[in-house]
Amino acid sequence: MAEIFKDLDPDTMVRSPGITYQELLNTDSHAVPDVLRLQSPKDLGYSEFSVDRYISKDWHDKEVERMWKKIWQFVCREEDIPEPGDHYRYDIAGISFLILRAETGEIKAYPNSCLHRGRMLKEFDGHASELRCAFHGFCWHLDGSLKDIPADWDFPQIDKEKFSLPELPIAIWGGFVFINPDQQCEPFEDFIKDMKTQFERWEPEKLYKQAHVAKIMPCNWKIAQEAFCEAYHVSGTHPQILRSLGCVNSQIDVWDNCARVITPSMTPSPLLDYELSDKDMMRTMMDLPPEAQVPELPEGMSPREFMANSSREDLRPNAGSKVDEYCDAEMLDSLDYTLFPNFHPWGAFNKIVYRFRPNGNDHRSAIMECIMLSPFQGERPPAAPIHWLKEHEKWSSALGFLGKVFDQDAFNMPKVQLGLESTYKSGIVLSGYQEGKVRWLHHKLTEWVGE
Numbered sequence: 146m147a148e149i150f151k152d153l154d155p156d157t158m159v160r161s162p163g164i165t166y167q168e169l170l171n172t173d174s175h176a177v178p179d180v181l182r183l184q185s186p187k188d189l190g191y192s193e194f195s196v197d198r199y200i201s202k203d204w205h206d207k208e209v210e211r212m213w214k215k216i217w218q219f220v221c222r223e224e225d226i227p228e229p230g231d232h233y234r235y236d237i238a239g240i241s242f243l244i245l246r247a248e249t250g251e252i253k254a255y256p257n258s259c260l261h262r263g264r265m266l267k268e269f270d271g272h273a274s275e276l277r278c279a280f281h282g283f284c285w286h287l288d289g290s291l292k293d294i295p296a297d298w299d300f301p302q303i304d305k306e307k308f309s310l311p312e313l314p315i316a317i318w319g320g321f322v323f324i325n326p327d328q329q330c331e332p333f334e335d336f337i338k339d340m341k342t343q344f345e346r347w348e349p350e351k352l353y354k355q356a357h358v359a360k361i362m363p364c365n366w367k368i369a370q371e372a373f374c375e376a377y378h379v380s381g382t383h384p385q386i387l388r389s390l391g392c393v394n395s396q397i398d399v400w401d402n403c404a405r406v407i408t409p410s411m412t413p414s415p416l417l418d419y420e421l422s423d424k425d426m427m428r429t430m431m432d433l434p435p436e437a438q439v440p441e442l443p444e445g446m447s448p449r450e451f452m453a454n455s456s457r458e459d460l461r462p463n464a465g466s467k468v469d470e471y472c473d474a475e476m477l478d479s480l481d482y483t484l485f486p487n488f489h490p491w492g493a494f495n496k497i498v499y500r501f502r503p504n505g506n507d508h509r510s511a512i513m514e515c516i517m518l519s520p521f522q523g524e525r526p527p528a529a530p531i532h533w534l535k536e537h538e539k540w541s542s543a544l545g546f547l548g549k550v551f552d553q554d555a556f557n558m559p560k561v562q563l564g565l566e567s568t569y570k571s572g573i574v575l576s577g578y579q580e581g582k583v584r585w586l587h588h589k590l591t592e593w594v595g596e
Contacts, residue, residue, distance in 0.1 A: 193572030
């Protein structure tokens with residue numbers, strides 16, 4: 146991996162015209178934290194990646210065996226299982242796991258399978274005082290130890306002291322719960338070290354799950370994920386936000402197991418070929434209709450500072466004085482991180498967390514999820530349950546303005562799948578910098594799965 150990820154000089158590399166992200170940070174009305182001053186551009190080459198990665202069942206099967214069964218992956222939030230006996234079912238690529246809180250308060254993870262004849266122990270998220278199989282009644286305590294075997298005289302071969310549910314490696318970071326199906330896996334601390342350091346300032350463990358929306362998408366999980374890994378597509382897919390989003394001026398940074406795309410708001414796209422007024426930019430950012438009144442800017446204040454201040458005041462009742470510590474960039478910009486392979490938490494108060502995964506063993510459909518995390522004062526509010534959108538339901542029906550953007554992305558996804566099924570070209574073409582996070586994902590896939 147090290148020989149592929151070659152450092153670039155951010156001062157001399159080829160980039161889009163217009164203000165750079167670091168130059169934009171120089172205009173901030175607040176002190177800019179070190180985490181936003183980090184730059185880690187990488188030369189990942191210009192190689193193509195086979196379309197088999199999206200359309201081949203054989204490639205999917207290799208992903209399952211070589212990656213999904215062996216890698217650290219986000220499963221739920223701690224607050225999803227707040228009390229002893231609360232449990233959460235997590236499925237990945239046709240495999241089911243059970244995450245629960247034991248009587249001691251410790252979180253544990255088991256294969257969702259009875260040790261008798263394999264029946265799933267739990268079909269739904271919920272609460273239980275024991276783990277009893279609905280087939281023959283074999284039963285385990287929440288800590289995984291055996292509780293009961295009906296007619297146990299007929300199972301002399303079972304050593305009851307050893308007939309416990311297998312435990313999976315589990316880790317907690319930032320309020321997120323991770324498991325690894327491989328009991329001999331690498332330490333989680335090594336896996337998450339780059340991202341963990343960068344999120345210390347933002348403390349996602351102090352946020353609560355305000356919303357959780359999911360939908361089955363008619364495409365490979367990577368097609369769905371990659372739609373949210375670069376801002377290069379904004380001009381073609383989301384032209385309505387070009388006037389307030391510096392899409393091609395995004396900063397792309399790559400480390401080992403994590404990467405990020407920082408896309409600035411309240412700065413127009415360099416792709417626009419006309420002058421833009423401050424009011425036009427603010428109208429777009431505020432999603433106001435043409436006839437609506439745009440607030441007047443105080444003298445000497447930039448639209449970017451004005452919108453950051455507006456965001457501070459909106460968040461102040463729930464976030465308190467923390468909003469005064471965050472700079473304008475933290476209040477406005479898209480700080481989109483990805484921990485390989487499929488976990489996408491955004492920094493600061495961006496709220497968004499994405500997750501993408503195969504829908505069962507169908508390599509042509511995926512589960513896309515958007516979790517919204519918010520600050521709060523006082524007692525932690527209950528975690529929002531997952532809301533599954535039906536095939537005909539739009540993301541905007543559950544997520545408002547953000548959902549409108551998702552709907553535009555979702556419109557592309559089945560067309561990309563069909564296009565890749567139809568192409569006579571052997572590989573996909575990616576840019577060197579703007580689609581650098583997509584390149585990084587594929588280099589990591591090569592590392593785990595192979596060519």
